[in-house]
Amino acid sequence: MGVSTVQSAAVFGLRVELVNVEADVGNGLPAFHMVGYLSSEVKEAGERVRTAIRNSGLEFPAKKTVINLSPATIRKRGAAFDLPIAIAILTSLGTVAQKDTKGLLILGELGLDGTVHKVPGVLPVVMEAKKQGICRCMIPLENEQEARLVDGMEVTGVQTLKEAFEWIKGTKKRRLSQQKKKGMEVSKGKVYGEERECAEEKPDFQDICGQSAVKRAVEVAVAGGHNLLMVGPPGSGKTMIAKRIPTILPPLTLEESLEITKIYSIVGQIDGQEPLIRTRPFRSVHHTVTKTALTGGGLIPSPGEITLAHGGVLFLDELPEFRKPVLEVLRQPLEERKIWISRTHGTYLFPANFMLVCAMNPCPCGEFGSGNCTCTPGQVRGYLGKLSQPFLDRMDLCVEAPKVTYAALKGKMSGRKTAERKGETSAQIRQRVCAAREIQNRRFSDSGTGFNAMMSIREVEQYCKLGDKEEALIQMAYERLGLTARSYHKILKVARTIADLAGSEKIESMHLAEAIGYRSFDQEYRGGIL
Amino acid sequence: MNHTARAFEYWFASIPGLTDEKKILLRSCMKSGEAIYYIEETELGRMKFLNETDRNTIMQEQKKRDPKEEWARVTDSGIWMSLSFEETYPARLSCISDKPYALYGKGHLPKDKEPSAAIVGARACTAYGEECARWFAKELVKNGIQIISGMARGIDGSAQRGALTGGGTTYAVLGNGVDICYPREHIGLYTDILAHGGGILSEQPPETKPFAWNFPRRNRIISALSDVVLVMEAKEKSGSLITADLALEQGKDVYALPGPVGSPLSRGCHFLIRQGAGILISPEELCLDLGIVEKEEKRGKKTETQKVLETKEDLVYSSFGVSPKSVGQIVEEIELPPSEIIGILTMLEMKGYIREKAKNYYVRCGEGARVCGE
Numbered sequence: 038m039g040v041s042t043v044q045s046a047a048v049f050g051l052r053v054e055l056v057n058v059e060a061d062v063g064n065g066l067p068a069f070h071m072v073g074y075l076s077s078e079v080k081e082a083g084e085r086v087r088t089a090i091r092n093s094g095l096e097f098p099a100k101k102t103v104i105n106l107s108p109a110t111i112r113k114r115g116a117a118f119d120l121p122i123a124i125a126i127l128t129s130l131g132t133v134a135q136k137d138t139k140g141l142l143i144l145g146e147l148g149l150d151g152t153v154h155k156v157p158g159v160l161p162v163v164m165e166a167k168k169q170g171i172c173r174c175m176i177p178l179e180n181e182q183e184a185r186l187v188d189g190m191e192v193t194g195v196q197t198l199k200e201a202f203e204w205i206k207g208t209k210k211r212r213l214s215q216q217k218k219k220g221m222e223v224s225k226g227k228v229y230g231e232e233r234e235c236a237e238e239k240p241d242f243q244d245i246c247g248q249s250a251v252k253r254a255v256e257v258a259v260a261g262g263h264n265l266l267m268v269g270p271p272g273s274g275k276t277m278i279a280k281r282i283p284t285i286l287p288p289l290t291l292e293e294s295l296e297i298t299k300i301y302s303i304v305g306q307i308d309g310q311e312p313l314i315r316t317r318p319f320r321s322v323h324h325t326v327t328k329t330a331l332t333g334g335g336l337i338p339s340p341g342e343i344t345l346a347h348g349g350v351l352f353l354d355e356l357p358e359f360r361k362p363v364l365e366v367l368r369q370p371l372e373e374r375k376i377w378i379s380r381t382h383g384t385y386l387f388p389a390n391f392m393l394v395c396a397m398n399p400c401p402c403g404e405f406g407s408g409n410c411t412c413t414p415g416q417v418r419g420y421l422g423k424l425s426q427p428f429l430d431r432m433d434l435c436v437e438a439p440k441v442t443y444a445a446l447k448g449k450m451s452g453r454k455t456a457e458r459k460g461e462t463s464a465q466i467r468q469r470v471c472a473a474r475e476i477q478n479r480r481f482s483d484s485g486t487g488f489n490a491m492m493s494i495r496e497v498e499q500y501c502k503l504g505d506k507e508e509a510l511i512q513m514a515y516e517r518l519g520l521t522a523r524s525y526h527k528i529l530k531v532a533r534t535i536a537d538l539a540g541s542e543k544i545e546s547m548h549l550a551e552a553i554g555y556r557s558f559d560q561e562y563r564g565g566i567l
Numbered sequence: 568m569n570h571t572a573r574a575f576e577y578w579f580a581s582i583p584g585l586t587d588e589k590k591i592l593l594r595s596c597m598k599s600g601e602a603i604y605y606i607e608e609t610e611l612g613r614m615k616f617l618n619e620t621d622r623n624t625i626m627q628e629q630k631k632r633d634p635k636e637e638w639a640r641v642t643d644s645g646i647w648m649s650l651s652f653e654e655t656y657p658a659r660l661s662c663i664s665d666k667p668y669a670l671y672g673k674g675h676l677p678k679d680k681e682p683s684a685a686i687v688g689a690r691a692c693t694a695y696g697e698e699c700a701r702w703f704a705k706e707l708v709k710n711g712i713q714i715i716s717g718m719a720r721g722i723d724g725s726a727q728r729g730a731l732t733g734g735g736t737t738y739a740v741l742g743n744g745v746d747i748c749y750p751r752e753h754i755g756l757y758t759d760i761l762a763h764g765g766g767i768l769s770e771q772p773p774e775t776k777p778f779a780w781n782f783p784r785r786n787r788i789i790s791a792l793s794d795v796v797l798v799m800e801a802k803e804k805s806g807s808l809i810t811a812d813l814a815l816e817q818g819k820d821v822y823a824l825p826g827p828v829g830s831p832l833s834r835g836c837h838f839l840i841r842q843g844a845g846i847l848i849s850p851e852e853l854c855l856d857l858g859i860v861e862k863e864e865k866r867g868k869k870t871e872t873q874k875v876l877e878t879k880e881d882l883v884y885s886s887f888g889v890s891p892k893s894v895g896q897i898v899e900e901i902e903l904p905p906s907e908i909i910g911i912l913t914m915l916e917m918k919g920y921i922r923e924k925a926k927n928y929y930v931r932c933g934e935g936a937r938v939c940g941e
Contacts, residue, residue, distance in 0.1 A: 250894040250927070253905040268926045405925050414720055418752065437927030439895035513917050535906070550910035553917075554894075558926045 039063075041128035041135055044142045044171060045121035047113050048158040048303055050338050050378070050385030053165035057107045058118060058143075060125035065101030071122075073106030076114045085147045086123045093151035093199040095132065102126065112382065114337055117156040120145030120175070123198055124205065137205045142166045142174040151198040155179035157305030160298055160312070163187045175201060183302060183312035186295065240281045242463045247445025248274055249460070254436035254555060256466050259285055260473035261489035261534030264371065264393040264431060266356070266557065269438030270403035275396035278438070279352045282394060283319040284463035286349065287474045296388070297348050300340055318349035320391075324358035328366050338378040338385045343370050346391035356397035357423040364428050367393070371431050374491070390487070395432065397424075433490060433527050434555040473537040489534045494526060501529040507546045514553050528552045574638035575600035577648055580669035581637075581772035584624050590668040591651060592616055604629060641773050644746055646673055659683075663791045663817055667770035670788075673745050674766035677738050677792050682859060683713040685789045685814070687807045688722025688799035688824075689832055694930040695889045696722055696800035696832060698922070699824055699847075701729035702932065703797060706850030708735020710859050715740065715793045717785065718757065718767075720750050722799045722807075727756060736765040740789045742782035744775040768792075783809050790814035795857060797847060798823045801835030808835050811844070820857075822847050827889060876920070879903065883911045884920055884931075891930040 043058045069083045083104070090097045104122055106113050121143040127133045144162060146154040159180040164187050166174060173191045176184050181194030195201040242252060251267060255278060258265040267275045289297070298314045301307050307314075320342050322331065333341030343351060353359060370376045374390040399405035400417040410417075429435075477488045480500060486492055492500065503511065511528070514520060520528070529544075532552035536544045579600040580590065593614060597603045603625070611622050641648075649655045649670045658679040660666055670676075677683050684707055686700055704714050704726040714730040716723040718739035730737035737760055743749050745767045748757040760767060770788060771781055786809050790796050796814040798821065801807035811821045822845040826833025840846055847853060854860035876884060886892070886900050894912065898905045912929055915921045921929045 247899065248895060249898050250905040250909060253909070399925055414750070414752070435926055437893055437895070437925070439893035439927075442896070442899060445899055510917075514913070517917050517919075547907065547910045550913040551906050554909035554913040554927075 039129060041125050041138075043121045043125040043128065043138050044140070044166075045118055045144060046142065046162040046166060047111070047115065047117075048161060049111070049383065050333075051161065051300065051303065051340070051387060052385070053158075053161050054108075054111055055142075055166065055169060055171075056111075056113060056118070058121040058125045059105040059107060060122065060129040061103045061105075062098070062100050062126060062129045063103075067099035067101065069102045069104075071104045071106075073104075073109045074112050075106065076112060078116055079106070079113050079118055082116065082119045082122055082147075085119055085149060086126065088149045089119070089147040089151040089198050090123055090126065092149060093197065093202070095127065095199075095202065096130070097126075098130070102129075112337065115156065115158075116146035116154075117144045117158070119147035120153055120177075120195075120198070120201065123147060124201065127202060133202065133205050137207070140171055140173055141205075142171050143176075143201075144174070144180075145177045145195070145201075147198060153177045153195050153197060153201065155309065158303045159183045160186060160295075160302040160307075163190055163192075164295075164299065166190075175204070179309045182309060183298075183307055186298065186313055239284065241284060242278075242281050242466055243460050245274055245278055245281065245460060246447075247441045248278065248438055251275075251278055251436050251438045252460070252466075254434050255282060256285065256470060257531065257534055257538065257555070258392065258394070258434050259287075260470045260538050261433075261477070261531065262392050262487065263433035263490045263531060263534065265395070266429075266432040266435045267394070267396045267438050268399050268435065268558075269396075270440050271398060273438040273440055275438050276354055279321070279350075279354070279394050279396060280319075281463065282350050282352075283317060285467040285470050286317045287467070287471050289315060289317060289348065293348050300344055300347060300388075304340055304345065318346050319352065320346040320349070321352045321354065324353070324355050326359070326363060328363050331363060332366050332370070332376055333378055333385075333387050336380070338380065338387070340387050341376075343367070343376060343389040343391060344387040347388045349391060351391045351393050353393070353395045356395045357420050359423075361423055361425070364423075365425065368427060368431060392490075393432075396438075399437075429557050430521070430523050430527075432557045433531055435557040436555060469538055472540070473534065476537045476540075489530050489537070492530055492533075497526055497529050497533075501533050501544060503529075503544060503549070504546075507544060507549050510546050510549055511553075518553070518556070520556070524556055528556060531555055570638070571635060572599065572601055573648075574634040575604045576650065577638045577641065577772075578628070578632060578634035579603050580648060580650060582624060582628050583772075585621055587651075587665065587668040587770075589616060589621060594650075594652070594668070600634075604634065641671075644773070646671055646745055646773050648672075649676065657792060659793075660788065660791050663787065665787065666791070667788065669772075670768055670770055671745050671773060672766050672768040674761045675736075675738075675764060676766055676768070677713050677715060681711060681713055682857065683715055683738075683793045685715040685793035685796045685810070686722065686726035686799060687716060687786070687789065687796065687801075687810045688726075689801055689805060689807060690719050690721040690723075691832075692721040692725075692800045693826075693830065693832055693889075694891045694924050695826060696824070697725040698930060698932055700726040700799045701732070703799075703824075703847065703850050703853070704729030704735075704737070705733035707853070708733040708737070710850075710854050711735075712854075712859065713738060713765075715789055717741065717782075717789055718753055718760075720753075724753055724756055726799070727760060731756075731759050731763055731765075734763075736763060738766045738768060738792065740785050740792065741767060741769040741777075742771065742785045743769065743777035744771050744773040745769045746773045747775075747777065749777040782806065786810040787813045787817075790819055791817055793819060795820045795822060795853075797821075797853075798836055798839055798844070800824065800826065800832040801839075802831055803834050803838065805835055808839070811839055820845060822853065876915075876918075879907070880911050880915055880918075883908060884915055887921065887929070887931040889931075891924045891928045894927045894929075 040061045045058050046053055046055045071080055071083055087097055124143055128135055128138055144156055146156050155177045159176055160183050163174055163184045167187050167190050175193045178194035178196045184192045269275050294313055301314055322342050331342050333344055370389040376387050376389045378385045400410055400412045401420050402412050404410040532544045532549045535548040535551055651666050651668050657676055686704055688696055700722045708730045714737040716726050727737045739760055748754045783806055790810050790813045796819055798807050798811050814821050823836035823839040824847045886897055898908055922932050924930050
């Protein structure tokens, strides 16, 4: 009998804090007290733990029990403290020796029968524990694979409280030895996330009929990580194209993969068997989404869609249908590629380095520009007025997806060879994208910049040098097409990507002209002159 | 005329519900606006051309409004007034039978000595009509012609934009008060017209909202202020045809732009042509018709503006017809990679051959049409 301590941890946003679970069982009136700035789900742990201990065939004497979770200044949430509390009590009772729990991180939720249920956020917790020098952990069996992603950590997955107790006491054979960790190569920067072969049919760019101009724009956007806006009438395949963007995204490196897995671990969206996320996320958000759902939020903020799209694509279909304030909150994360969420008890930083892909109709009827539009100028203005100019300015590429003609639908383009008719496969496009990314990786190897879209103004000056002919071209465009300083830099970045795709060191005038063609639409289009 | 006297003139001119004809008569009887303001009901009763309602209106206006305060407000916003018997009143306008008693304006009035042309047409026009309006206006102003229009959406606005691009002056005759910009999105055009020495004119007193019934009437002013009326696109029954009819009544020449047969927006123009309106072939031809430019001058100009296109650019350019085309359509038609086509389109746009109407929808410019034809 006496005070015992067990190591556990809590997640705050993406940050992990190690928590000491202390228990003291002593004489006095039988009672169960829990202190340490606890939220109600942690307080409820008392009933669960008591019942679970008794139902596991262990003794729980009628004594005064006090549990403290320290540090007491941070608010603890979640059900992951059930198991550590139970072990701490058992240690205090002397059922388990204190030395056996030393340097052991414990996480897990308990059922009344003593079953250990899975908990969210295991990967970030274990990674942090490793950093702090803890090299053993006991977690729910369902989270075992996830924890094993951390190299050099001794992981034990348990299914019941009894099993946990026996394992600590050493009476139970260690699971660890049975499931020797699969050797996972951890080498920095190595391309890791190649997908497993899938039998089922995957979407492919080959499925898209026509729309070659849009496909080209998508390729450029993905190659440089640029934001993309597709404008076109309903049924022209904008959504279909967007759904195929993940198939041409460059593969994940291990670091990226772990970072994304960490985020998904916190929101509890991880497959227990194959925990590591190997494909870049593609988040399609419905237009009824709230600001908080997009940016992340809550009393203790949890990641929002923009963070879940980190390293991948955030797709907003029917862009003008989104409420204006919702779109406006994207402006700052689009620039900074992360989001700060402030609460009274702290500020939380979430990464939000995503590629924004948007789709919209040009007007309520969708025919604007083609001459068959039946909307009044007021309607068009009202529709496009939902998008602010600063938001549109953040779209690097803007491309129109026209109605698909019958010829294109049937693949009967005049004078084309059979191979060309079908269109390229995602694999072919991806190859070019990867080559362009390779060039960018080499270019930005010393800086924090990941790809062309992230270039700072100084880097634009350094890497987007223009020849005399090109200089004259951009000057003419600036004056004749009414560009702004922001759109000027965007055009240069896109031109750099187009040159990278072409494998050209220098930005040629053709690259520049193409980039200018992708510029975002301006005030006049927004109902100025119909 | 001093400020106070002018205020009373303004008070009288802006009385609603009294026709221009009656205003002119009453003003010539009473000799000043001030006299009308202080007129007794009995004296007013002696004016046989006024009926009961008119008399009541005038009596009410006397009580209701404060001329000095109103006039101060109007002059503060830079608006002037020109009355039909004054010297400033446009000579062209004083010739017509139903001339407005007063003309309010911002900026300048069209110069009587210089030629002027009205460019009118549908609000919901096609890209073709819009481009031609732009092109004609741009070329006409280069020959010193003033462009008169109504600053409406569609043809009117495009023509006035074109005139400004060509470095000329243009005048907008509105159906609402000159202090109101209608349609609202033409605020840029409104300020540019004034900044380039043109004018915003209206027979409606300032602060009059854009009521639909005022618009057909202002067309008579548009045609009266011009020497020639060009109808770019008009449906069979439309305001533009009203303008054309009024112009004919006023003895002005009417020209119509031919368009594709089958386009409802060109039908009105084709009817005008059948009735004997002139055909718009090109701005040069028009200038020749009007006797503004001599034949030799025209020849010299022609070779000067000839532009040369690269082979690929020419290939892309020649795929354009009268209606706008999207990048996707062009990609399907021409055997070039999309990336290259997008680049070529940008080059063509910057060279002024095509214009981006909506995102990635391009249309052939008027000037371009000529170059290609020659």
